[in-house]
Amino acid sequence: MYAGAALKxxxxxxxxxxxxxxxxxxxxxxxxxxxxxxxxxxxxxxMPMMENISLLSKKVSDLRTLVALRCGFPVSVFCLRTPNGMEMYDCNTLRDYQTDIGTAHYI
Incomplete structure (x- = not known):
């Protein structure tokens, strides 16, 4: 801080x-x-996912389970997509889809 103002x-x-x-x-x-x-x-x-950063190394199925718990949809009625629209498969990890901190996915 300088002169009471937060510096960027x-x-x-x-x-x-x-x-x-x-x-x-x-x-x-x-x-x-x-x-x-x-x-x-x-x-x-x-929906912001406030999970531990270790989530990024987990499987897509783990994220789908968290999303289902948050939104109330059964896991069987939705799929996750990357920011560019590619479908994400449960057996792959989030890192396989270049998921990084702050990435937005779609259901």
């Missing part, structure tokens, strides 16, 4: 007028961000 990572200190020998207050700011998102085409809602 992308800012240059000189650009915001911080001069030599100025005092900055540093702190750790924790944010809970979803591991990934799932867009439900039926309800038009985006």
């Amino acid at each position: 990572d992308s800012w240059s200190l000189a650009d915001v007028g911080i001069s030599f020998c100025s005092t900055l207050k540093c702190f750790v700011k924790e944010e809970d961000k979803p591991t990934l998102y799932v867009f439900n085409a039926v309800t038009q809602e985006t």
